[in-house]
Amino acid sequence: MKNLRYISIILLLAIFNSCEDEPLGKADPSKVIQVNSELYNLIEKAAGNDFENELTCIDFNYAFTLVIYDENMDIFGYQVINSDSEFSEFLGTLEEGKSISLSYPITSILDNGQPYVINNNDELKEAIDKCLEEDTITTCNNILTQPTCIWKIRHINGPNTEYGSSYFEVSYYGNAGLYFQEEAFGGTWVTYFIEDELHLNIFLTGNQEISDDWNFDWKVVSFNEAQMEITNGTDTYQLVKDCYEPCRKFLYEECEIEPGSQRAIFDLESYFDCFFPFTGIPDPSMVTWSYYETFEDMLAGTNPIVNLMYENSINPQIIYIRFDDINTGNPLVYVPIILKAISC
Structure with missing residues (x-):
């Protein structure tokens, strides 16, 4: 299966049918794209730019001219398209029963630099389907990984x-x-x-x-x-x-010290603004805090982590931050965080 992360598509004017026994300008129904067909709707998605329809891994090169056919497969007119917004508006307003035509082959470039040729409507649909899947995954992941x-x-x-x-x-x-x-x-x-x-x-x-x-x-x-x-x-x-502004996080990633080592240096104090909101404490001046490698040490208040430029011992590693009342020294709450060394 080819990886179609980004396809640049050039649409050419298709006016004449190649079959000699058909009237000049009459279209082959198998080669046009009918309004509200599955392929038509996919192309409309590629031209759209709202959240539900946006498809960023296919790009149309403007300007180009489309041929419009009526119900009898006769030429109804021509439409020059200059931008995504024009293309999207045109596709959304074309009447039921009309069709449009594209010229094949369509030459595209895969993300690895290799040329890829689309020869017919079926191959165009397959290309857009694959691109749509990748684009959906990318959109989903981008939404999920917002840092704040x-x-x-x-x-x-x-x-x-x-x-x-x-x-x-x-x-x-x-x-x-x-x-x-x-x-x-x-x-x-x-x-x-x-x-x-x-x-x-x-x-x-x-x-x-x-x-x-x-x-x-x-x-x-x-x-x-x-x-x-x-x-x-x-x-x-x-x-x-x-x-939550500026942030709220309990998962922290740093680059490995050596490739494949599964070890990294974590500046624990630099994460404070992001894990403190989990405490529910309104003001950090009300508490003191310390870091522990185990839940048991955290509960007992023993063996705190001394070097806060901390190197993990397992990957991922969970450590615990204990918050004590600054006046009484009594424990108030604790927050676990996850440290993950990653390959960079």
């Missing part, structure tokens, strides 16, 4: 109701974290298509019950810029965007 936002879980259906008000965080590199009942669990998050359906593969580690509940190939029922609904056939959840 995490995703609040809302339970819709199924037995596992306890995850309501928990959070997912997803990074640009496909790392994921689940924040559940004041614990954090790291893993991965991969989106892909199966038979024209967008799927989400979640894999979390650190707790068998968490793994049993979340490690599935989830079907993405719907998504937009503010929410995503997923189901595994047993449970259905809505993930709702929750943004």
Whole structure:
């Protein structure tokens, strides 16, 4: 399967049919694109620029002229197209029963620099379908990985109701974290298509019950810029965007010290502004805080991390930040964060 991440399409004027026994200017119905056909709607999607229809990996080179045919496959007129907005408006207003024509072959360039030739309507539809899948995945991932936002879980259906008000965080590199009942669990998050359906593969580690509940190939029922609904056939959840300025994060990534080492240096204090909002404490001047490698040390207040330019010992690694009342020294709350060394 060819990877059509970006296709530049040149549309040429198609006026004459090649068959000698047909009237001059009469179109072959198998070679035109009828209004509201599946291919017509895909081309309309490629020309559109709103969130629901935007398709950025195919670009039309303007200006070009389209031939318009009537119900009898006779030439009805011509239309010069100068921009995406003109093309989108034209496609949206063309009457039922009309058709348009494109000239083949259409020459395109794959993202690896190799030429790719589209010879007919079927191949054009296949190219746009593949491009649409990749564009949908890219759009979905870009929405999920906004640096100032995490995703609040809302339970819709199924037995596992306890995850309501928990959070997912997803990074640009496909790392994921689940924040559940004041614990954090790291893993991965991969989106892909199966038979024209967008799927989400979640894999979390650190707790068998968490793994049993979340490690599935989830079907993405719907998504937009503010929410995503997923189901595994047993449970259905809505993930709702929750943004906080300047940030709210519990998953932190740094480049490996050496390639393949799985080790990185994490400047723990530099993350403060992003993990402090999880405490619910209104003012950081009210507390002191310290970092711990284990939950047990954090509860006991023993063996705090001294070097806050911290090198992880496992990958990913969860550490705990304990917050104590600045006046009494009594513990108030703790926050777990996930440290992940990545290849850069």
